[in-house]
Each structure stands twice: as C-alpha cells, then as structure tokens.
Amino acid sequence: MLTLALANGADARRGNGDFVVRDGAGLSLKGKPYHFSGINVYNANSTGLCWYPMASGPLLGEALEELGQGHVIRSWFTQELATTGGVRDWNAFDHTLSVARAGGARVVVTLANQWGDCDVQEGFKDEAWYAAGYRDPAGSNPASYRDFVAEVVTRYRDDPTVLMWQLMNEAEAPASASGPCLATAATTLRTWAADVSALVKSLDTNHLLSVGTIGSGQCGTNMGEYKDLHALPGVDLCELHDYSPDPFSGDIWNGVSVRLQQCAELGKPVFVGEVGLVPDAVGGTLESRADAFRARFEAQFAAGIVGELVWAWSALGSTLDNFDIGPGDPTLKVLQRFRR
Template identity: 50%
Template sequence: MGVWAAGVLLALLPVAPGPDAGFVRAEGTRLTLEGRPYVMAGLNVYNAASDGNCWYPMALGRSLRQMRGNVIRVWFFQRLATKDGRRDWRALDRVLATARRHGVKVLPVLTDQWGKCEWSGYKGLSWYRGGYREVDPGGTVSYRDWVAEAVRRYRHDPTIAMWTLVNEAEAKPDGFSGCEPGAAEALRDFADDVGAVAKAASPAHLLTLGTMGGGQCGTAAHDYQSVYASPALDVCEYHDYHEPNQAMPGNEFDGLAVRLAQCRALGKPLFVGEAGIDPKATGGLRGRARAYAVKMSAQFAAGVVGFVVWGWCETGRKDGDAFVVRPGDPVLKVLERRVRRS
C-alpha cells in the first residue's frame, strides 16, 4: 500500500477517545462536560442494580424510557456485587450499560449510612474511626477495599458522573444518641483516607462524601465546610426534604444558602442529591410538580449544579414512601424542561 493510500485509510478509521473523554469535570463552583457547563437533573433509582436483594429487580431500560432527566443516582454496594461469597459484577455492569445506551449519567453510591440493602445496620462513630477498614459482615472485603475495587473497575467509564462515598454520612455514636465531640474530625479523617483511595483508583472521576447538610453530627454549622475542605472531595452535597413551600430550605446555620456560601469559599460545586416532597402537602401531584419547579428555579439560580428527586417507583409496585415518583408523574416534565434549558 502506498503512503497516500495508507494516509487515507488512517483518516477513515475512528479516533479512539482520550482517557478522560466524556467525563464530568468540576471547574470552580460549576460542573462541565466536554468544556461546556453541565447541569444535573434526574431521579434517585436506588434499586437499579437489585436482583431482589434491594427492593425489587427493575427493568431499568423500560424505566429510563419513561423517566426524564440526565442522571440517575444508584446504590453500588458490595452486597449488590456479591453472590455466594464471590464477586459478581453483572448487576452493576448492566446499570452502566443501560444508562449509557440511553445517554444518562450515573451517580453511584458506595454504601449507606442506614444499612439499607446491606448486611450491616447503622454506621456509628466507631465505624468512621476505623470500622470501615474491617471486612463487612457478609462481604469479601472491607468497605475501604470495596471502594478501591469498585472505583478501579470503572475508572475508564465516563457514564459515571461522580462517586459518592456514603449516602447521608453522619457520625453519631449510634442511630439514637446525640452528637459527641470528635464527630467532624472523624468524618474529615474518613473523607481524607477513603477519598484518597478512590482518587488513586480513578483520578478522572469526581468524588463527594454524601451528606444531608442539615446539621447532622459531624457536618453541623462550620463543620460542614471543614469536612468538605478535604482535598479528596470535589463536590459538596445537600438533601432537601420536608419543606415543600421553601425554595431555599434550611436555617441560618445549616440551610442550603449557607452550604452554597461555604462551598463557594472552598471553590467547589454543590448539588442536591436527594429532594422529597409529599404530594399531600401540596394538594396532589400537580401541586408537587409546581413546588419542585419553584425549588429548582431558585436553587439553580443560587448556584446549585444538580437536583436529583427521590425516588423512582415503577407502576404497580406498592411502596409506603410518600415521595415516590411513578411513570406519568408531572414532575417528570419539570425535569425534562430543566435539562433542555441547561
């Protein structure tokens, strides 16, 4: 083959993407994708990787065709990737492959404060002080090693928008006691340690600790900023519940406006990882959709970079959660409009 012909052939071959192509980035207090501002709006679908071991097994492809938005937030726990004492990645792989086909980013969460869909229960202060290094009951490795294993496996997958270390992290002695001194220090040390593990496993992916942000043990008032100052954390997180008529929820010490100011001082973006409104508080589903629209408008204008509604439930499934969103819910159009506007 001549030089000219070889050059033509090479020009026609697809160009392999760079190692960081398609990854969501943090640039100051905003997110970007392929150099453009990126805004997240979507739904929590925590059981997307379930095969019956975390609520019901979901037909995710069908659900994604019914949903709106550009992200889903999903549990990626060790239990969901362990079968008969061995690692089985099929459920997690399937979530990412399905989301990729539908052009949706995923926000995987690596463990749960409350122990839902896991072998263990509530994670107390002692867990953050070192218990996370011990092998999980029923698991094959410790939580710390699970983070390294899972993040490394998907280090080249830009379908993942960012990793969350813990859903609703807080450092109380147990699920019933009050706060103790040292909670903030324990959370910060935990974030520094496990965050560094995650960053070593995948430098390209963003990372958040995963907090409610409403004054919980370890992140109350100024402690929130101290914890999120960890160099391993790229993005701050807040959860918005129980205030359907308040566009910017919370008080002067732990409200969303305070959290935005703290993260702005750190030069980091903030997103709302969970938001829930009971339709009974707004006169029904249409009223709830209007309340969500007001919240999103105010919060995005204030600097929030993402808003993820709790939580998806397929038609015909019974659930006692007042916050669930089902196919045909008016809030889906609100999410769709928000994505189109971004």
C-alpha cells in the same frame, strides 16, 4: 518505562472529554457549562434484597425511557449488591451502567448507606465504623468497605457513564444509632473521608467525588464542620438532601443558604442529591407537586446549585401520600426542562 506508561495513561484519562469535570464552583462537559437533573433509582442494582428487583430485565430501561436522554440517576452500589454466596458478582453493576449508557444517562454511584438499607452486612455506621470498622470485612462481605471501594473504582474508572463516586449516603458519625454525637465525631468523619477520597483519587483521575451528606446539621457535619469536611482536596462537590418545598429551607446555622455560601467560599459546586415532595403536602395533586418542583428548581439553579435529583422512582406508580414518582408523572416533564 512502566512509570511512564502509567503516567501517560493517567494523562489520557484526564484528557477524555466524555467525563464531567469540576470547573471552579461549577461543572463542565466538553468545555461547556453542565448542570443536571434526574431521579433517585436507589434499587437499580437490586436482585430482590433491596426493594423490587431491577438488576436484570427491562425495568431500568423503561424508567430511563420515561426520563429521556441526558438525565442522571443516583443508585446504591453497596457491597451487598455485588456479592452472591460470599463471592464478588458484578452482574448487577454491569447491567445498571450498561442500561444507563444505552439510555443516555449518567449515574451517581453511592458506595454505601449510612442506615444499612441495601447494606445489611455493614449495618448502621456509627463513629467506631468511621474510625476503624470501614477497614474490616463485615458479615459475609468478602472485603472491607475500603477495599470494596477500590475494587469498584478500578473496575469502572474509565467509564464516563459514572458521573461521580459518592462515598456514603447521608454520612454522619454518632456514637450509635440512638446515641449522642461526641466531640470527636467531626474529626473522625473527616479523617475517614480524607483517607477514602485520597484512595479513590489515587486510582481514578477521571471522575468527580462527593462525600455524601444531608447537610442540615447531622453529627460530624454541623455548622462549620460541614465546610471543613468539604474542604478536603479529594472532594469535588458539596451535597444537600432536602424535603421541603422551600428552596432555601433551614436555619441560620445549617440552612441551604448557609451551605451555598460555605461551598462558594471553597470554590466548589453544590448539588441536591435528594429532594422529595409529597403531593398531599403541596396542593394535593401530581400536577401541583410538579409545579412546586419547578419553582424550587428555578430558584436553586439561579442561586448556583448545579444538580437536582428527586426522590424517588417507583415502577409501581405515583401516589398522593408519599414521595414516589412513577410512569407518566408530570414531574418527569419538569426534570426534562432542567437537564444540561
């Protein structure tokens, strides 16, 4: 009886039309093609340890009001941001998802950060971490990365506000932060992703999953290694990060066009999880940056990319010499043109 009840519950979740699902090399929502645009709000869960605090109060809601209904944000949901005094604390995550839901937004939930920012207890992730360290608690964290992922997924698996789970921000597996890329890196990275993606899928039949990759030839994802990683059955989408105004930047081994071809061969959609432009590098005004984003998005959506998330929101406002996008920035109107 228990087995039957669990199976029926899983079937019900699969049938819930509020979730975005993979449809071949595209996405769909309630039977209609779905593509998305939005912005990285990486510090949405910050209480002050990860740039300025947004985990309570009005700042996240104000950001979403600037974006408008139907957009996507990408935010860090690291274990450190769900821990207070060594004890699990879901207040920040609950706040972010509640505010997103109220604002008509969906969230890419990024579960750890390769570089350690906003994830200080885990720190930089080297090959040893991907081989075994992810199974052990780090510092004052109450759980291992693997067990924490299971906690988060179990807590929010029935919430369609979550667009997808992302296992890592910019996963790669060098020997150390400044060390070489060993011949074993790709296998190590793929084995880790296979394990954790299978864990997630065993707990959650609702949500999409991406590994979380830059995609331009990093350690363990170079050339054909990128395709092998994204061929895993638990991985639903390919991801790229790109800070060039050229919509098809990169070389013949690791460029955007190569990744599009590889993922087309896998029958999986591609999204750009981070795309950033500095106004001073593309005409010198906020308007010229917005025009550059518009041209880039038109070309990439036409080529089959399903989502674009710009880097990055700042409540402090836009400037001409960095990537920040703040209130009133003309790029926000461009994003509205490309929402689902």
